[in-house]
Amino acid sequence: MSKLDRLKELVFESDNEACFIERERILNRLETEFSDYNEPDRYARIFSELMSEVSVPIYDCDYFAGRVPEAEPDQGMNAPNRLLCSTGHMNFDYETLLNSGLKGILASIKHSAEEKGDTQSKIFAMNAEIVVEAIRNYAARYSAEAKRLGRMEMAKALEVVPYEPAYDFYSALQSIWIIHMIASCYVGNRDYAFGRFDEYMHPFYTHAKENGMSNDKICELLSGFFIKTNEICGRGTWNYKEKPVLCQASKQYINIGGETPNEFSRVVLKAAVMNNMAQPQITVLLKSNADEVFLEEVFKAMSVLTDKLHVYNYNLVLNTLLKKGIPYNVAKEFTYSACCTFDLNYHSYRLEYFVPVLQLFLKILKENEYSNIDDIKRALKTAIRDDIQSDISEKECSFSDMEFARKYFVLDGLFLTDTAEESRYPCDGNSKYVVFNVFCPGIATLGDSLMVLDKLVFREKRYTYADFIGILDSNFENKDELCCEIKSYTKFGNDTDMDEYTAEAGKVFLDAVDMLDLKDNYYVIGGFYSLERENVWKVGATPDGRKDGEVFSENQSPTYGADKNGITALLKSLSKLPFDRTATGGLNITFSRSVSPEILKALTISYFELGGLHIGISVVNSEELKDAMKNPDRYKSLTVRMYGFSEYFISLPKWQQIAIINRTQYKA
């Protein structure tokens, strides 16, 4: 078995109930030892102790050092320990790490702290120095272990990185991996993303080529790196038998493309195809008129990787950001991290909020009697605005109410441009760019509901307002015929005039976002996206014929089964949504059989020309999925796309498996 195959096999052998056992034991002990230690360097001291004690295992199949021992928690163990818990969900500035090393980052922080001279900055710099030294020592221990095992390239790299700048392709990947693993697994949180990987790795790739490294070798190393990203999340899913680690179900986004895709962008795609595992998730930022060679590689990869690669409309997002007043040089570097959430690359501190739009909608419907659909939209807009405003206020309170261990410093602060350059704690809401992603779940359910209300109550007057609300309150009791009739209406997703209701609903949401009262450094990005746990649908019946407990529409998709005119009609419907005011959220399309790269390319490019934002696909059919439910052992590697990422189908709970089976499946 090849080294790569063995590395892959280890991921599938991983135990979904195991914790990072050394981390837990040591942190639990340190929590007691440091219980009375209230000095401002508390975080760094605990971190330093932790990193000095954990082991440094290297397996024969490891291309890069950095591995966390796993075991099921000891009896009575409280895992995972949240003592150092970080913020997660962001792209790290690996470009600066590779070019300046931790040494350079630290120098910048210290310089800034000295210049500013305030206590907070000094505390940040003091913590940074201890943390950097701890990582340097940890790398040195790994280097010694590699030397002992005769792994000389690895040993040599770890003598240098991550403290010093990377000096070649291998050391660059090693430097990134060690930091990524520490942030995800030891400090702990999920969804750290790799930023514009093809951009900052390109010089190292060029260097490798100039020094005679073959493309095969480069792909092999990249594949060895990519497989490691699966070690962070194992096979666990977000909402089922949560693995007792803080990075459980962490989705590993690698952003490529943008303004200037390069030769290395294509190598990344080739290596991802070679790897073809759930992680990393390749996020392609596709500009209009991208060169044909890049396009060909993207869609070839998409046809193989299916749910593990997704595409954003680069030009559309860039324009949205420019309209928000973000300068071009910052805006053009935007990225995504897991859940299709938007990030200003390396700059921002990012927060997210799922607005309970359907709950707000039902609440306002029942509070007042409306005489037309426009009044409902106005009331809903205000309710959404107030709800988001209140969430932002709550988050501001929590900024100043962080638990003591993390009050002055978290590891993330080293790897965000704003905070590292200004010696500033990232979670205080004072970063140069504080980006809020606010999501509108169930947009099609909302749009279809407006359509049905307008038709039955206001236009045809078949029911009085009060009677129709009564029908909703009774959950369509004894109204099967009405339910059946409503379900037969042409709804959002068929490229008809009915789409306007959903487009209008989208505008209501984004208008509410525009009405927010914000600080100058706050950027609220609205989008259409959902992320659900069981019982989220228990909000009551909705006017579109959906009974209490039945699913909402997923992400930007129509309600299940409503789209009957094929995928081109679907994409044309979707393009009526006001995507030119969003930068976040996603669309998942399921094909029942494989689709050629040429067709995927034509669909995506056409959709983006029409104003679409995002495309992610799954290729599965319901028979295969039903069989996987019956015979999970045969489908260990079967993945499907849901929300903003891919998941192992057999790891999902039954209710979610059924929801996926019920999605519209397009034939190609």
Next chain:
Amino acid sequence: MNGTVFNIQRFCVNDGPGIRTTVFLKGCPLKCVWCHNPESHKAEPELMFYKNKCVNCGRCVVMCKSGCHSLCNSSHIFDRHKCIKCFECTKTNCNALEKVGHEISSDDIITEVMKDKIFYDNSGGGITVSGGEPLFQFDFLLDILKKAKAHGLHTIIETCGFTTQIRIKQISEYVDLFLFDYKETDAKLHKEFTGFDNIIILNNLKTLNSMGKSIILRCPIIPGYNDREEHFNGIANIADSMENIVHIEIEPYHSLGSAKYDSLGMNERKITLPDENDKKIWLAKICAGTRKKVLLA
């Protein structure tokens, strides 16, 4: 001009190059024993009744003008002989009753087809007119194709080729690519399988080739009927003998039309489904005899 259509399907990727919208015209002169579109045989609209989707709600009984729907012991009985094709029952919005075939103008067809123009432009696709047999509604087809060309669309017709020489010549001016069915080499067997021999069809094929029209030869292979060496050789020979046949597409028999036979009250001929190995063998045999590319649909 108006005609009868039984489906307009967007995002077709197997009816010629690129992303296409396929318009299915109702009515066909042949009666192929393996046909998987039985709803395309008759030119006029028909009622399809899917017994397995019926929930015996009885709403259709109330709406029916001719008494063809009734409930017996709470079970829905449908007497097709009494049906006057008023289609009132389909207004119940249930899943069990469906009107197949509707009258539509060529302008409305073009409006529908043009909705996906951007997808055609980015994929090299366009409109495909299929059936039934599209030439069965010749004037309507001609009108559609003329309008399609006027809108700058790439045009394809999928045809069995059973029409007059005059018509095939007349239509060819507005067709960029023909998907031409080649069902059986032996004239007698062709008559047995489809109701007519293949003499007219072959003449039309030759005419199109001599006119320089691009042709894809589409060959349904049906176990127990035309899965014979002679026919495989016939496919290869005809493809090699005509320079404008771009490639050959093998279309193995499938049973996706079974439910439709039941719903129309028609009897379906029992045909054995080929397995993957059968298909590979057919492909290999045809490939061995021709210089042209052979694709398995």
